[in-house]
Amino acid sequence: MGQTPPVVGWSIPRNAEADTLRKANVLPPESNVDLMSEIEVPEDHPRYESLLTRHRIEEGVDKGITSRQGLIAEGRGEAFDYLLGERTIESAERAERAAAAQLLLADHPVVSVNGNVAALVAAETVDLAEAVAAEIEVNLFNRTAERMDAIAAHLQEHGADAVKGLTADGRIPNLSHERAKVDADGIGAADVVVVPLEDGDRAEALGAMGKTEIVIDLNPLSRSAQTAAIPIVDNIIRAVPNMTAHARELESADRETLEGIVDEFDAEAALAAAEAAIREGELQ
Amino acid sequence: MGQTPPVVGWSIPRNAEADTLRKANVLPPESNVDLMSEIEVPEDHPRYESLLTRHRIEEGVDKGITSRQGLIAEGRGEAFDYLLGERTIESAERAERAAAAQLLLADHPVVSVNGNVAALVAAETVDLAEAVAAEIEVNLFNRTAERMDAIAAHLQEHGADAVKGLTADGRIPNLSHERAKVDADGIGAADVVVVPLEDGDRAEALGAMGKTEIVIDLNPLSRSAQTAAIPIVDNIIRAVPNMTAHARELESADRETLEGIVDEFDAEAALAAAEAAIREGELQ
Numbered sequence: 001m002g003q004t005p006p007v008v009g010w011s012i013p014r015n016a017e018a019d020t021l022r023k024a025n026v027l028p029p030e031s032n033v034d035l036m037s038e039i040e041v042p043e044d045h046p047r048y049e050s051l052l053t054r055h056r057i058e059e060g061v062d063k064g065i066t067s068r069q070g071l072i073a074e075g076r077g078e079a080f081d082y083l084l085g086e087r088t089i090e091s092a093e094r095a096e097r098a099a100a101a102q103l104l105l106a107d108h109p110v111v112s113v114n115g116n117v118a119a120l121v122a123a124e125t126v127d128l129a130e131a132v133a134a135e136i137e138v139n140l141f142n143r144t145a146e147r148m149d150a151i152a153a154h155l156q157e158h159g160a161d162a163v164k165g166l167t168a169d170g171r172i173p174n175l176s177h178e179r180a181k182v183d184a185d186g187i188g189a190a191d192v193v194v195v196p197l198e199d200g201d202r203a204e205a206l207g208a209m210g211k212t213e214i215v216i217d218l219n220p221l222s223r224s225a226q227t228a229a230i231p232i233v234d235n236i237i238r239a240v241p242n243m244t245a246h247a248r249e250l251e252s253a254d255r256e257t258l259e260g261i262v263d264e265f266d267a268e269a270a271l272a273a274a275e276a277a278i279r280e281g282e283l284q
Numbered sequence: 285m286g287q288t289p290p291v292v293g294w295s296i297p298r299n300a301e302a303d304t305l306r307k308a309n310v311l312p313p314e315s316n317v318d319l320m321s322e323i324e325v326p327e328d329h330p331r332y333e334s335l336l337t338r339h340r341i342e343e344g345v346d347k348g349i350t351s352r353q354g355l356i357a358e359g360r361g362e363a364f365d366y367l368l369g370e371r372t373i374e375s376a377e378r379a380e381r382a383a384a385a386q387l388l389l390a391d392h393p394v395v396s397v398n399g400n401v402a403a404l405v406a407a408e409t410v411d412l413a414e415a416v417a418a419e420i421e422v423n424l425f426n427r428t429a430e431r432m433d434a435i436a437a438h439l440q441e442h443g444a445d446a447v448k449g450l451t452a453d454g455r456i457p458n459l460s461h462e463r464a465k466v467d468a469d470g471i472g473a474a475d476v477v478v479v480p481l482e483d484g485d486r487a488e489a490l491g492a493m494g495k496t497e498i499v500i501d502l503n504p505l506s507r508s509a510q511t512a513a514i515p516i517v518d519n520i521i522r523a524v525p526n527m528t529a530h531a532r533e534l535e536s537a538d539r540e541t542l543e544g545i546v547d548e549f550d551a552e553a554a555l556a557a558a559e560a561a562i563r564e565g566e567l568q
């Protein structure tokens with residue numbers, strides 16, 4: 001591939017608004033995302049995003065981060081993303097902006113990371129956490145010490161300073177033992193949690209604890225998406241960098257502006273728009 | 285689960301027509317499908333089919349049959365099946381009947397088997413091949429000697445006498461080397477081929493060779509489904525036993541009757557009906 005232009009920077013989001021933010025250098029050059037070392041495919045390649053995704057998932061399997069269930073979940077996501085047109089729809093863009101505002105308003109925001117999140121957007125998650133001063137906590141549906149350690153190490157390789165989730169001295173009420181584990185001073189104490197690709201039971205139980213949930217899920221009718229204060233129906237590989245871009249742009253906004261953005265966001269309307277896009281979109 | 289009734293028989297198809305066929309003993313007692321030894325969940329359990337699928341896929345991974353790509357493909361299928369309502373829609377039932385008729389009319393029918401087909405419906409595929417006097421040939425998108433052998437052994441454990449695909453002395457024109465391999469006296473010489481869960485390039489190349497293709501694929505807009513003479517938009521775990529049930533019922537039908545069933549089938553209308561079901565169906 002000697003003649004293809006090199007891949008540079010952190011620029012995964014492809015929609016117009018994110019492009020604007022990139023040109024305006026809202027996403028900082030010190031980002032933890034480094035595509036140079038990943039795949040030698042130009043960003044304008046029509047299958048760029050799917051090749052990058054595939055590469056990262058394969059690496060996740062090799063590192064013991066991505067489980068069998070994670071591979072199947074990745075396939076389910078691919079199908080929904082295909083039906084959405086593999087793009088960030090307008091309502092998702094608004095949800096990503098509202099999520100950024102909500103995170104900036106939070107006293108104690110935490111981003112929850114499972115195997116697929118770590119495999120797909122490790123550096124992007126670290127960027128987001130830095131942009132909104134959130135903590136990162138590893139939480140697995142199928143929790144084993146080996147996978148917890150592999151994921152924490154992978155996040156640290158991608159720039160994370162501290163990774164929570166290994167202490168597991170807190171519990172989410174009404175969940176079975178392993179599913180219930182959280183860090184008491186992490187998700188246990190959080191007011192706002194980002195739960196990408198989360199299991200429905202956990203999403204409901206976290207909501208019942210009174211936490212404000214930001215869910216990233218490509219199925220608008222999943223219980224996780226339905227439970228969320230802010231559901232983002234978008235591919236995580238586009239959603240997380242987009243949230244970071246919005247957070248950087250809103251960094252110096254006042255509380256009233258941020259609250260206005262959150263209040264304007266309508267979760268039910270966003271889910272309905274996503275469902276309509278899946279049903280009425282042009283299949284490829 | 286001591287009090288649940290035992291799982292008996294071969295009865296995966298759940299729709300009314302298949303139930304009728306089962307009651308009429310059209311599906312024979314000597315079927316190769318033996319659910320007794322698989323999962324201890326009653327057939328009327330609401331998640332029966334998905335638990336059985338999950339169990340078989342896990343076993344496929346353990347046996348070296350199901351690849352990483354196979355797990356992701358399984359997830360894509362799950363999402364489309366969810367949108368379809370996890371049921372055999374009427375147009376798919378008609379396609380399964382037309383496929384059975386087409387196979388009974390064939391001079392040299394072959395059922396192509398890849399990793400997911402072997403993992404999900406090994407015994408059901410052997411039943412189908414017996415019902416229509418077809419050969420079984422293993423064909424892999426990612427061909428390795430180890431996976432070929434594991435799949436052939438798995439099919440033999442589930443009742444297959446002879447499994448083709450290991451000789452690989454024939455080639456499909458216009459495909460790269462590994463993708464092109466077939467047995468000259470198997471798919472190479474076939475007039476009708478069943479290609480479940482097939483890659484689009486291979487499906488097109490087989491069509492270009494003049495073979496009548498029966499494709500099983502949950503995405504009605506995939507190139508494989510679009511290429512097929514008879515596209516079956518249904519979960520393979522329902523489709524294959526349904527085809528067998530129809531073949532048993534049509535066993536003694538005359539040529540004219542079979543040709544009438546094939547001629548009546550309208551591939552474009554079936555694909556349109558499947559797309560409509562995905563778009564307009566009640567999501568769960």
